[in-house]
Amino acid sequence: MKCETCGSKLSGMQPNCPFCGTPDPQFVRRYGAYPPPPSQRNIPPQNIYRPPYQPIMPTYSKENEPAExxxxxxxxxxxxxxxxxxxxxxxxxxxxxxxxxxxxxxxxxxxxxxxxxxxxxxxxxxx
Ligand SMILES: [Zn+2]
CATH class of the missing domain: 1.20.58 (Methane Monooxygenase Hydroxylase; Chain G, domain 1)
Structure with a gap:
């Protein structure tokens, strides 16, 4: 199945073309999902950015405080x-x-x- 807008290969497993966001008719037929309105197309997938770096701070333990x-x-x-x-x-x-x-x-x-x-x-x- 090819995307009717950009011609890229569609897997039929995603509701939209991963390249241009055009609804995949094969997916809609198979799962009965309604294609999202044009305003929701081309929204970059969530969680593509890694969460802000958080250094792992060792938990301070008085009992384990090494001798100076x-x-x-x-x-x-x-x-x-x-x-x-x-x-x-x-x-x-x-x-x-x-x-x-x-x-x-x-x-x-x-x-x-x-x-x-x-x-x-x-x-x-x-x-
Ligand atoms: Zn496409």
């Missing part, structure tokens, strides 16, 4: 800083970050104590 590297370094230099930051983070609901600060300060503090004990033993052995 700067505070971890501070915790290594001074375990008390990490301990205080850990408590502050936990009290603010930043469980992951708070636990990291506390763990870093605990490990550093343990290493510090071990170092002091080692020095004390060395000093005792030397005297």
């Amino acid at each position: 590297a700067a505070i971890i370094i501070f915790s290594i230099i001074c375990p008390l800083v990490g301990f205080i930051y850990g408590l502050i983070s936990l009290s603010h609901g930043e469980i992951r970050a708070g636990k990291t600060y506390l763990a870093v300060s605990a490990i550093t503090f343990a290493a510090f104590i071990l170092f002091i004990v080692l020095i004390a033993f060395m000093a005792a052995a030397l005297t």
